[in-house]
Amino acid sequence: MQDKTVSSSKAFDNLKKVGKSKGFSAFTAALLAILLGLIFGYLIMRIASPANSFLGFQMLLIGGFKRIGDVFYFATPILMTGLAVGFAFKMGLFNIGASGQYTMGMFFALYVGFMWKLPDSIHWIVCILAGMVGGMLWGLIPGIFKAFLNVNEVITSIMFNYIGMYLVDMLIQGNAAMYISSKTRTAYLPASAQLPTLGIPHSSVNISIILAITLALILFIVLNKTTFGYELKATGFNKFASAYAGMNDKRNIILTLVIAGAMAGLGGAFAILAPSTIAGSSMTYEPVSVIAANGFNGIAVALLGNSNPIGIIFSAVFISHIQRGGTLASLYGYKPEIIDVVIAVIIYFSAFAMLMNSTVANLIKKRYSKKQSAKLPSADSKEGA
Amino acid sequence: MDTFYYLIQNTLPVAIPLLLVALGGMFSERSGVINIALEGIMLVGAFFGCLFVYFVQSTSLDAQGILLLGMLVAAGAGFLYSLLLSLAAVTMKADQTITGTALNMLIPAAILLFSKMFFNSDGITTNKNFYIKEVPLLSEVPVLGKLFFQNTYITVYIGIFLLVLSAIVFYKTKFGLRLRACGEHPHAADSVGINVYFMRYAGVSLSGILGGIGGFFYAVGVMNGNTNGHTGVAGFGFLALAVMIFGQWKPFKILLAALFFAFLRTVAYSIALIPFLDALNINQTYYKMLPYLATMVVLAFTSKKSRAPKAEGIPYDKGLR
Known part of the structure; x- marks a missing residue:
């Protein structure tokens, strides 16, 4: 009897070790936030239409499995914007401007796709790089404002979301080669500018998901194995201490936001350069003066992934999965906006999920230790007898 | 001269939402909580205000009476929504910016969902006319009558009244003094017996009330009583934050800043009526970008000597002294 309690308490100790590790608590916190978000959804x-709610909810949860290719196609841009937000988070900067950077990246990629005549083999690569430059530009500006003029990056990047959106819509509408006014959309990109597809039928999934995952891994290495990554995290923990230690915070702020912008810009390029499911056509952009939602979804992705590039890969796929499920739930009469509501609720809870998490963990621990202390005397009494 | 009158008459209904929401932001930030959720709070106010108008517009109620009642509804809705922010940011000590962003994302999606389910549209369209052609007697006054009492909305006068009220509460009451103390040095405030959590709840709730009213006034004065989930309040909540920073977290400076931004926006949307700007033949989109660009320029010059509340953005923790 006693042996049993000893071994179980050992197992409990091991469990406690895992439970105390930071990564694990971030993971359970994310799960808790997701659970609460889904319950809310x-x-x-139930309120909207009780009769179909179970089937609809089921579709929301597992519908994505029926469209695996699409899940990965739609995961790519939010994986990139998620990296854009998460990377800046590591330095304590809130890059809410991923939308504007995404839009600029998309525009630069479109521009090179339509206006530059390049050999087929490198055209799409140049398009992607152009998208990256576009995003970097829109990340550089808030960086300069923050580093040299002490303007809060949140306000700057929100303003540049609007400026970028109006600018891109105007430039696209004014360009006859790119814009078909009768369709109020951009034309199809030439085939050489489109990304090579992965060949999964009925989906637009293409090589960019592989590039995106590679980039996430590179960022992981940069953050954990380089001096720059160390400085960046140190500044995020305590900017005064790191400045005192001689780190160049102005340079680091600008560099971080430029890299973040590059990620979001690549996200825009990946999204727009994809071939669509109809042969010969490609994705198109409709200038409607609305800020790109993928930038904001990137915030959700980054928070769920605890700003860790590896975590962001999984959270991007998850968010994309429930988005597809939400689209399919419309078969049961539900509007796809329900997913946006669920995502917003998930972000809200993940903002204090860590705290809730430790409260729950403490409750369980208390219960467990109570049980244990209740058990121990009984074991002793048995031995005595 | 007529163009000038026209511009002023159109600037005021745009300036009032900015003014009220920026005042709300001031209450919240001076108590120590960054309120980036103002955009969402405005939209909540606009939506519930318009929903109320939608349901009572066919009754025999007077238009201005409906507007006043709608204002109360909007204030209540904004107050309730802002409680979500205080709950997370004050009680749960969560990151204030992230919580605010979540609240901003939630409401447009919820409005689209709700409106598509029950109205089969993207928002709410009302047909009540809140416009005041001229105020009796006062509109006869030379110059001033034309500027302030013709072609206007009652929202302008309510807005000015709320500004004066806010300034009195902020500077002349015990409550205002305590609120400001909590934003500068919460531990000192706590040590003399002020309940920091309560004051922060009060600050955020005031911003919810003012933000809700501001949102409804935006829907009335700028959108003709309509609201929808796609365009929302077109970044006015964020512009209001910029107005607040430009106004250095002080009520009357905020009024001037709000007038400045509203004037720029009005000019941007009435290029065709201003002969010399129209003659330049510049794409109108440039003018639409103008308020946002102006925000950046203004912030670039004012942020260096910013008078931001010292403790803003930091959750108050009694244990840390």
């Missing part, structure tokens, strides 16, 4: 579905 289900409640809304």
Whole structure:
């Protein structure tokens, strides 16, 4: 009897070690936030139309498996914007401007795709790089404002979301080669500018998902194995201490936001350069003066992934998965906006999920230790007898 | 001269939402909580205000009476929504910016969902006319009558009244003094017996009330009583934050800043009526970008000597002294 309690308490100790590690608590916190978000979504579905709510919710959860290719196609841009937000988070900067950087990246990629005549083999690569430059530019500006003029990056990047959106819509509408006014959309890109597809039928999934995952891995290495990554995280923990230690915070702020912008810009390029499911056509952009939602979804992705590039890969796929499920839930009469509501609720809870998490963990621990202390005397009494 | 009158008459209904929301932001930030959720709070106010108008517009109620009641509804809705922010940011000590962003994302999606389900549209369209052609007697006054009492909305006078009220509460009451103390040095405030959590709840709630009213006034004065989930309040909540920073977290400076931004926006949308700007033949989109660009320029010059509340953005923790 005693042996059993000893071994179980050992197992409990091991469990406690895992439970105390930072990565694990971030993971459970994310799960808790997701769970609460999904419960909220289900409640809304119950209220909206009780009869179909179970089937609809089921579709929301597992519908994505029926469209695996699409899940990965739609995961690519939010994986990139998620990296854009998460990377800046590591330095304590809130890059809410991923939308504007994304839009600029998309525009630069489109521009090179339509206006530059290049050999087929490198055209799409140049398009991607152009998108990256576009995003970097829109990341550089808030960086300069923050580093040299002490303007809060949140306000700057929000303003540049609007400026970028109006600018891109105007430039596209004014360009006859890119814009078909009768369709109010951009024309199809030439085939040489489109990304090579992965060949999964009925989906637009293409090589960019592989590039995106590679980039996430590179960022992981940069953050954990380089001096720059160390300085960046140190500045995020305590900017005064790191400045005192001689780190060049102005340079680091600008560099971080430029890299973040590059990621979001690549996201825009990846999204727009994809071939669509109809042969010969490609994705198109409709200038409607609305800020790109993928930038904001990137915030959700980054938070769920705890700003860790590896975590962001998984959270991007998850968010894309429930988005596809939400689209399919419209078969049961639910509007796809329900997913946006669920995502917003997930972000809200993940903002204090860590705290909730430790409260729950403490409760369980208390319960467990109570049980244990209740057990121990009984074991002793048995031995005595 | 007529163009000038026209511009002023159109600037005021745009300036009032900015003014009220920026005042709300001031209350919240001076108590120590960054309120980036103002955009969402405005949209909540606009939506519930318009929903109320939608349901009562066919009754025999007077238009201005409906507007006043709608204002109360909007204030209540904004107050309730802002509680979500205080709950997370004050009680749960969560990151204030992230929580605010979540609240900003939630409401447009919820409005689209709700409106598509029940109205089969992207928002709410009302047909009540809140416009005041001229105020009796006062509109006869030379110059001033034309500027302030013709072709206007009652929202302008309510807005000015709320500005004066806010300034009195902020500077002349015990409550205002305590609120400001919590934003500068919460531990000192706590040590003399002020309940920091309560004051922060109060600050955020005031911003919810003012933000909700501001949102409804935006829907009335700028969108003709309509609201929708796609365009929302077109970044006015964020512009209001910029107005607040430009106004250095002080009520009357905020008024001037709000007038400045509103004037720029009005000019941007009425290029065709201003002969010398129209003659330049510049794409109108440039003018639409103007308020945002102006924000950046203004912030670039004012942020260096910013008078931001010292403790803003930091969750208050009694244990840390």
